[in-house]
Amino acid sequence: MNGFNFVLRLRPRGAFVLFVVLDLFCMGVGMGVPLFNIALGFVVGWYIVRWVSSGTREIWDILKRLLLYAGITSCVTLVGMIVIWGPSVMLLFDGKTDLAEFGIPQILFEPRASFIGWLVLMMVISPFLQLMTTIFGGHLALLSTRKREGKSEAYTGATA
Numbered sequence: 001m002n003g004f005n006f007v008l009r010l011r012p013r014g015a016f017v018l019f020v021v022l023d024l025f026c027m028g029v030g031m032g033v034p035l036f037n038i039a040l041g042f043v044v045g046w047y048i049v050r051w052v053s054s055g056t057r058e059i060w061d062i063l064k065r066l067l068l069y070a071g072i073t074s075c076v077t078l079v080g081m082i083v084i085w086g087p088s089v090m091l092l093f094d095g096k097t098d099l100a101e102f103g104i105p106q107i108l109f110e111p112r113a114s115f116i117g118w119l120v121l122m123m124v125i126s127p128f129l130q131l132m133t134t135i136f137g138g139h140l141a142l143l144s145t146r147k148r149e150g151k152s153e154a155y156t157g158a159t160a
């Protein structure tokens with residue numbers, strides 16, 4: 001458990017550097033497809049809530065910081081995906097390139113449309129999915145810590 005406590009006691013800059021290294025590792029393991037980066041979002045969301053909630057107990061502050069840090073982490077993945085897949089955009093303007101032989105799944109009826117869909121999936125949708133999994137992981141961590149502490153408050157609704 002010492003390693004775990006060490007990770008929770010990291011300063012913001014050290015935690016960010018550790019995340020960037022893990023994110024790059026996930027990009028490499030996935031060979032440019034950010035499936036592992038999206039899955040990493042659950043762990044990062046859990047970590048963000050545990051790290052932020054150690055300094056404050058205000059739920060709105062925790063949620064605002066979760067959204068901010070989840071956005072920062074998904075921007076790191078966005079930059080990585082643009083570095084990896086961005087040069088491939090130039091193939092759309094080259095009339096001699098056979099996009100059917102590029103090696104991506106041909107899920108649409110035409111190779112050009114499939115290629116455009118693949119690039120949008122890699123560079124736009126995947127970082128957004130990582131943002132969503134980070135927020136979801138953070139919310140699950142927040143629910144589990146609040147329930148464990150006995151601070152589960154029932155929503156009573158608006159009073160009239």
